[in-house]
Amino acid sequence: MSNQTMSEIFQKLKRITYQGVSALNGAVGDKLHNTHLGIEMNFYIKNKVVSLNKQTLTHQYEQAKSAISPKICILIHGLTHNETAWEFANKSDYGTMLQHDLQYTPFYLRYNTGLHISDNGKAFAAILEKLHQNYPIEIQEICIIAHSMGGLVTHSACHYAQENKFEWTKKVKNIFLLATPHLGSFFEKFANVTTTILENVPNWQTRLVGKAINLRSAGIKDLRYGYLTENDWKDKNPDQFLSNNKIHTQKLPGVSYYAISGRLTQEKKHWVNHLFGDILVRTESVTARSDNPAEFNFSPENHHEFAQTNHFKLTTMTEVYEKIKEWINSPL
Numbered sequence: 185m186s187n188q189t190m191s192e193i194f195q196k197l198k199r200i201t202y203q204g205v206s207a208l209n210g211a212v213g214d215k216l217h218n219t220h221l222g223i224e225m226n227f228y229i230k231n232k233v234v235s236l237n238k239q240t241l242t243h244q245y246e247q248a249k250s251a252i253s254p255k256i257c258i259l260i261h262g263l264t265h266n267e268t269a270w271e272f273a274n275k276s277d278y279g280t281m282l283q284h285d286l287q288y289t290p291f292y293l294r295y296n297t298g299l300h301i302s303d304n305g306k307a308f309a310a311i312l313e314k315l316h317q318n319y320p321i322e323i324q325e326i327c328i329i330a331h332s333m334g335g336l337v338t339h340s341a342c343h344y345a346q347e348n349k350f351e352w353t354k355k356v357k358n359i360f361l362l363a364t365p366h367l368g369s370f371f372e373k374f375a376n377v378t379t380t381i382l383e384n385v386p387n388w389q390t391r392l393v394g395k396a397i398n399l400r401s402a403g404i405k406d407l408r409y410g411y412l413t414e415n416d417w418k419d420k421n422p423d424q425f426l427s428n429n430k431i432h433t434q435k436l437p438g439v440s441y442y443a444i445s446g447r448l449t450q451e452k453k454h455w456v457n458h459l460f461g462d463i464l465v466r467t468e469s470v471t472a473r474s475d476n477p478a479e480f481n482f483s484p485e486n487h488h489e490f491a492q493t494n495h496f497k498l499t500t501m502t503e504v505y506e507k508i509k510e511w512i513n514s515p516l
Contacts, residue, residue, distance in 0.1 A: 202231075202266065206297070210264030213298020214402040225295040225307045227258075227315065228267050234291065236311075238320045250280075250289060254324040257288040258312070260295075261499075262332030262363075263403065267292035269331065269499050278329055278505050285509060288327060291315070297333055298401030302414045305340020309350060312341065316352040326356045329508065331499050332465070333407065335364025340412040343433040353436055360508050362444045362498045365465045366472035366480055368409040373426065375400065376408055380425045398423055410469075435480065442511050443482040444504060445470040446493030462495040 209216060209223045216222040227234040230248050235241060245252055259279050261269045270277035270292070279290025293311075295304050316323055330338045338359060345353045379398045383391050402422065409428045411417055416430050435441060446462035447454075461467055471487050472480040488507050490498070498504055 203268065206266040206294075207264040210297040210401065210403065212399060212401050213296040214300070215298075217296065217299060223266075223294060223296040225293065225304065225311060227291045227311070228294050229290075229292065236314050236318045238318055241318065242320045245289070250283065251287075252320050253283075253287050253289040254321055255286070255288045255327070256291060256315075256319075256323060256325070257282050257327040257329060258291045258293060260293045260308075260328065260330040260334030260337060261297075262334050263297045263407070265297070265331075266294045269496075272500050277500075278508065281505050282327070282509070282512075286512060293334075295337070296403075298403045300402045300414070300417060301333065301336050301406040301411055302340050302344075302416065304337045304403075305412065306344045308337055308341040309345040309348065312352050313345070313348075313350040316350075316355070323352075323355050326352060327512065328356065328359045329362070330360070330364065331362045332364060332495065333403065335361040335366075336406070336410055336412060339433060342436050343412060346434075346436070356436055356439050358440050358442065358512060359436075360442050360444065360511070361470070362504065363446060363462055363465050363470055363495050364443070365407060365469045366410050367469040368428075369407045369465055369469070370461075371464055372404060372408040376405075376423070376426060379423065432479065440511070441480065441482065441486060442508075443470050443472075443487045444498060444507065445487070445489045446495060446498050447489055447491055448494065450491045452489075452491070462493065462498070464495040 205221060205223065208221065213222065229244060229250065232244065234244060242252060257279055259267065259270050259277070261267060270279065279288070279292065282288040283290055293308065295307070328338055338361070342353065375397065382393055382397070383395065385391060405422045406417065409430045411430055412433050413431055420429055445465070445467045447457040447467065448460060448462065449456050457467070461469070467489060471482045490501070490503060493501070
């Protein structure tokens, strides 16, 4: 067996390992925090942590053959994933494509998706401020592309960044939210209903199953209603039956927000789409269409839906990239 073949096998095993760790963190990451299995939030490039000091950062990007630009784009994955969720079969992704077409420098966030969304939001706000302070040249523009839970982490980070008066908020121009459950995930609501029923059945085996399901992480439970801040969940019972304690937050001023959703069928008005959306999130949750004026309520021109597209496919579609590029080039 050649050295090249051995190297390829090693790289595949390594990739499977850290993808498994990412999935484990999503499932029970709040219990793995501060252990050797818990993922620490960092920016990554080519599976290496980006060192946030000017000289080292420049050197890392030169080694990765990625130019430093005054425009940066940040890609944020969703639950149980890591930055490889964005990779096409040819190893390109929305970040490298934006670098090639519009001269953005891409940064890829990896984080423990099992932690509370608000904890990740605070950490993301802080790490982005550190990047802003230590970037080799002055940042003129920040573009954020976030998938699913990553969109909620982005909203949370914007909330805490405004509280802390972080400078990076002034550089954000566009935020693209792919399948972000602004009104929560119906699957997590279903899990809450199921565990409540199981734990109240007068049978110890059934109650045990309910307790086992209830071991799912704080991050997953935050998806029930799209919790963004610590006050949403602090001193409250996370397993209370369909109890929504969400406190509404504000958008960043002067920033263009866009929502992208998927649906399972070609036909828009189909019962499958109404019930399941893109498998995990309904369109109504992605666009935050509700009677509550405090919700984001994306306008039709700031939303695009792709037919016959599931939740996970949205991270690796040329059509999604082209829509993002169109919005960047033709801001509303």
